[in-house]
Amino acid sequence: MKRAFLGIDVGSVSTNLIVIDEQDEILASLYLRTQGQPIRVVQEGMQEISSLVPDDIEIVAAGTTGSARYLAGVMVGADIIKNEITAHAIATSRFVPGVQTILEIGGQDSKIIILRDDIVTDFAMNTVCAAGTGSFLDQQSARLCIPIEDFGGLAIKAEHPVRIAGRCTVFAESDMVHKQQLGHSTEDIIAGLCEALVRNYLNNVGKGKEILPPVAFQGGVAANAGIKKAFEQSLGHEVIVPKHFAVMGAFGVAILAREKVEQNKEETKFKGFEVTDFSYQTRSFECKSCPNHCEIVQFFQNGEVIARWGSRCGKWDVQAS
């Protein structure tokens, strides 16, 4: 049996699963849409990936990351549950040696990670508004009836990108509508949107950060060549999109899971790909013990509570081991 490691990244928009071997080679990877149903998508993903990996492997460690990392972690029995920032930094430094800046734009959030000597020295995440994240691009592509996959290709064809306000999605959208009604070509508008998004990112998330090359650009939005080009123009140097840009978080946490199990020589807590056979349920209630009325979320596996979250005082918290 070959030893293999599983990484799962459950984000707001996409869920990625990855299985790597001891040499960090990818044995199988999967990119799925979360569609607001992390439980279902993790179950489906586990089933799908189990058919993709070779038969002679054994998962000896599993890790989860992303905004639903705790949920996914208790579902599959993760050995490590890690935040996205650390996971991304770990993976990128493997693929882009000496990387000093990571630009990451995902579905609901965007972040910048600054590394020096392979160590994270600074990071920032968008705090106030989802303007300039994948969800907004998705929305606009739907409005313009252009598949999101073609968005980037159209943007680089533009000859005279129009200027679009990028600070706020409401401003951006009304600007786009007005420019479109003046008869500007779709290419020019999309390219303008890409530029606006980059401007907003650099002014908001990247504010005050020293962006030095090599610069890696990843996350779902990195598939968009228009954004990559806008970044290159704005920063004045090359922007590298790593080969596995969309699954870097999952990759990173798989590496972390391997390191942890190797270091502590532990048995994995991984429950096996069979989690698909369990029934999972989330139910919540309002705790009335104090005026906070915290919403307590209970997570059931086959009718049994395996985790509880949400109380401010910690009264209800249980984490099944």
Place this chain on the structure above:
Amino acid sequence: MKLTFPHMGYSYVAFKMLIEDLGYEVVVPPEPSKRTMDLGVRYSPEFSCIPFKVLLGTFLETIEMGAEVGISSGGVGPCRAGYYSIMQQKIINELGHDFKILSFEPPQSNYLDFIKKLWMIKPKRMSWRTFIQLIKKGYKKLEITDEIEFLMYRYMPYEINKGDTAKAFKTALDMLDEAQTVDDIEDARWEGIKVLAKVPQDRSQTPLKIGIIGEIYVVLEHAVNFCIQKNLGEMGVYTDRSIWLTSYAEKNVFVEGREGERDVFQMAHPYLNEMIGGHGINSIGEIVIYAKDGYDGVIQLAPFSCIPEIMAKGIVPRVSREEGIPVMTVFIDEQTAAAGLVTRLEAFIDLLKRRREQNADKRQLA
């Protein structure tokens, strides 16, 4: 007359006693909850900051509980908070409530106004001497509240059983709450310190040290900052915060610019030499102090749209670079889901841990 006051951390223990001592009925403000936030947000201007909204919500809640007068504090310098009590008074009146906000400004800005307001609070038959003694006693209780809270965060990272220190603190706070005389307060202090010290601790680890700085309200009120110090403590991090009510009062209200305060300004001097309102200049100075004290990192807490803290944030990258200490800024607004903050805290802790390991390696090589 039924008196109330804003909720700010655990200070209610002291204010409650003082108001009762003066012979008034007290309405203890409830800890800010979702309902407080709902009320505050509904009646506040949209662009005002979270301290304004929570404070207004708290006053509205206490009005329901029968409060007639609310004691509040003003402020000087270029921060909107100076006008907050005036705005809140207008809003409350427009809603048809008969409620008066008595806002104490720092005395040096207007002595007459300060004394006039004290006169309004002082019961007519009480001598000024007794009045001042009672205030001193209340202040003492406030200092001890600060002290035991401080000890809680100091012991937390070492606790063996998660949650023990928080429980011990609750016990100590309850004891202090019951103490009414100067002697009782002193006894409660020692008992409280003992209870906290008894929490089983594992001292073999050297926890990360993080300093918490920023705007006073969001730093002090654990109900709006997602109990950041408690959260970090239970993640095994030693935290210290730059602002405490008693030191605050000492430095900002009673005698302007005592030793500590001047230090902060002096420390901030190379980077910022101008009052920018609120705790902006303090934030800069405190980063320098934490860096000099060997802290691993600093977290700046700021209400979303807070001008002084935004200005400070603009200077932070340079301070951070030159003093060699990572700083993370967290903006606080209406959000109630802690997930976003937890992600940032975890990532920040990872960053600090790796940095510490790297520095240790470098030292070993040298």
